[in-house]
Amino acid sequence: MQIVKPKTKDINAGDQNLHKENIEKRIVDRIFQAVIEQRLLPNTKLSESKLCETFGVGRMHVRRALLLLSSQGIINLQSNRGAFVASPDQNQSNEVFEARLLIEPTLIRTLTASIQALQLDDISHHIHQEDLARQNNDRTNLIRLSGEFHVKLAEASGNTIITKTVRQLVTKTSLIIGIYGSSSHAYCADGAHQQLLDAIKKRKPDQAAEIMTCLLKQIWAQINIDTHNAKSETLDDILGGSLS
Numbered sequence: 418m419q420i421v422k423p424k425t426k427d428i429n430a431g432d433q434n435l436h437k438e439n440i441e442k443r444i445v446d447r448i449f450q451a452v453i454e455q456r457l458l459p460n461t462k463l464s465e466s467k468l469c470e471t472f473g474v475g476r477m478h479v480r481r482a483l484l485l486l487s488s489q490g491i492i493n494l495q496s497n498r499g500a501f502v503a504s505p506d507q508n509q510s511n512e513v514f515e516a517r518l519l520i521e522p523t524l525i526r527t528l529t530a531s532i533q534a535l536q537l538d539d540i541s542h543h544i545h546q547e548d549l550a551r552q553n554n555d556r557t558n559l560i561r562l563s564g565e566f567h568v569k570l571a572e573a574s575g576n577t578i579i580t581k582t583v584r585q586l587v588t589k590t591s592l593i594i595g596i597y598g599s600s601s602h603a604y605c606a607d608g609a610h611q612q613l614l615d616a617i618k619k620r621k622p623d624q625a626a627e628i629m630t631c632l633l634k635q636i637w638a639q640i641n642i643d644t645h646n647a648k649s650e651t652l653d654d655i656l657g658g659s660l661s
Contacts (some may be wrong), residue, residue, distance in 0.1 A: 432602075437626055440478050440660060441478055443477065444472055444479065446486050447490055447657055448486060448656065450557055452491060452502060452592060452595050453557050453561070453594075453595030454556070454558055454594065455596060457655060459503065459504030459505075462501050463652075464652075465500070466478050466642070471659070472656070487500070489585075490589050490592060491499055491503055494624055504596075505589070505593050505596075506642065510593050510597070513589045513590055514590075514636075516586055517583075518633050519634075521567065522626040523626070524574060524579060524583075525617070525622070525626050525629045527574065528573055528621075528625075529617050532573050533657055536573040537581075540566070540569055540614055543562065543565065544610050547559065547566065547610065550562055560594055560595060563605045564587040564588070565587070566610050567583060567587050568584050568587055570583075571583035590636070597641055598640065605632050605635075609628070612628055613616060613625060613629060614634070622646040
């Protein structure tokens, strides 16, 4: 049998596309982290030219990264004005948590009866990662992991529509927490996720749903839209400079 080797040109093209995606992901991650750390204030303008200079990349990379951030609700793209860090108001914040309270307790009630052993092991490992972040006082990573816990529960349901919806709501929640979280408790409290997992393992849907409801309400109560904190720094300082 004759083996046809892929053309070098095709391989190089694939490598180049992967490299481009990696650059854009790193830009997205840097900006998202700066927002979560309360170093980029709501409504901060993100100039394309300044971002190109800061990251040492071309304009197309920056534009694609901004489009990705816009699709996640992290920034707003305004016609003829440019990109600005999103600024959720009280009504938008309330809508996010109201939606989560409608979806997630019901999801957990259903999941309690159907979740598999391997899924339970994966979620248990994830809780361990949260514990490590909490021990290291890594607020940014803890907000991310706390949100991902809820996404993992949605994924365990096997429903792709629900998973996509929960992921979008979790991303918006992370943005709101990052900018407006009024204390170190503006994410799921220590031990709460383990309590929820224990209820699921014991096949207690009512208890699991009640814990989820309390979790979301506790986070919601810590959000203070009227206040936020950010350090006075240049964009270079905030975003960490070139990607190279």
